[in-house]
Amino acid sequence: QITSGSRLPPGSSPPAQRGVGPGPAAALQAPAASRRGAGKDGSAARGLSAGGLSPSRCWRLGGFQIQRGKTDPTGYKSLGDCFRTIFQREGLFGFYKGIFPPILAETPKRAVKFFTFEQYKKLLGYASLPPGLAFAVAGLGSGLTEAVVVNPFEVVKVTLQANRNAFTEQPSSFVQARQIIKTDGLGFQGLNKGLTATLGRHGVFNMVYFGFYFNVKNILPVNKDPNLEFLRKFGIGLVSGTIASIINIPFDVAKSRIQGPQPVPGEIKYRTCFKTMATVYKEEGFLALYKGLVPKIMRLGPGGAVMLLVYEYVYAWLQDTVHHK
Template sequence: MDSFAAGAIAGITEVITMYPLDVIKTRSQLMVGKSMGTFASLRNIVKQEGVGRLYRGILPPILMEAPKRATKFGANDLWGQFYRKLFQMEKNNQSLSILNGASAGATEAIIVVPFELVKVRLQDKKSAHLYLGTVDCLKKIIKQEGILALYNGLEATMMRHIVWNAGYFGVIFQVKARLPAQPEMLNSFIAGAVGGCVGTVLNTPFDVVKSRIQNSPRTLLPAKYNWSIPSLFIVAREEGFWALYKGFVPKVLRLGPGGGILLVVYNSLMEFFRKYKLTNPTGQIPAST
């Protein structure tokens, strides 16, 4: 339970700090044709729509971050225990770190899809006016497209999370093994930031098509973007290969440092929980004197 609690708190800390970059990233990914640069987009949103628009749709990520990051780190630990037992290994190695991360990513994706769907619809400039807010968006999706529409993009979301988590946790293992033992907090930030950057390089194409798929309302007509692999080819063929990396700059600016913040907060909380249990083995709060 400690890893789930630490992951939840770490996730909320990261999303509050880095959310405006996620808004810019999503808009870039949904735009067909050439998109603005990161800072130009930031200025444009503030000038035309106000500062508050940078936090439009933040409620779903806030609600999502606790179960999402709790699942990310908790599932990574649980899958690690499972695979170590399965392969009769005492400690993680590079291959197990990647396998643990990929398995945790698949588990995490199942939790986050409905939240991601609502967030994408609220962040898109073209469709944002259709919804009064998070709850209204949720109600209209269910009413107009059916409750199963909340899992639109599940396969693409799983691909995105499997690839990112495999890269993130795999790189963390390698980087920490090559850094001096101290200071631990700095090491965690460096390892998490490098892991976040590598995970972002690997998974951005899947993130682009996920945003396109989730922003396509379910109708009787087949959607242009449906499954991740065919959608990758559609985007590359129609807009060029580098269109698969739309939104990369704000995404890596968020998930690079954000990956470091996640790991620092997570490891710090796990250490706090460990020390607390050592000093309070019964789990009871000492009575005041």
């Protein structure tokens, strides 16, 4: 039995409970048997399974997180005002602007999230970190890796969402990407603009998301009733996604300001992550750093719970399949 304060010796891998998902040690170091037939540890398959649900479940809410300052005459006053304005000006398809980049990125992005989380956990199993801390550190590492993969897609997505023309009048994702590369290149002013803010957004989110979920799940007793056990995990996942969203949203605001349209055309006001946060705080107040929190929680609270549940149950299914061979 490995407790939160004990070490994981190299190669140790106590088995997880069947049908429940990995225990503390098993989640930190996946059993060797589960690595066969699904990547080295099945994490890629679990990530693809969890990621496959993401575009359809969350996209429509993602568009309401475009951040604009108080001085922007096209800024939205509230979530309801955003719904009404987009529908009146851009029609129903306005809610789906920029949907193609995340469709391309979402599944591999989630695969990267969960696969690298497993790999970082495996590496940390050889360190002297307690499992509770190792979950958070592995989550941080997976978030930073995920951010590098997803940032170019985010730049294209935000640019398309910020376009106030009708859906049929705006350029395609590929045309927009080519235009960004042609005008500003591949660097930090072009397709990788706002990378630092994206690193902060994903790194902080995954650190809290994975760290909270696995630590709390391993503290609360397992329920023998499968339905109640499902609700237990879903509830922990919901809280994990919600707390992570609340903590990381200042990075999200900074990312949107940097990648989105600048207040004055031709002048770059929002350039770096922390300077953007400071500017927003100084000019608009503390609550401005939490703009878009409601749609973000609506998207990543239940969405985060679903992804973790898919991840957990695919993990358990892979273990059962390997053990029965």
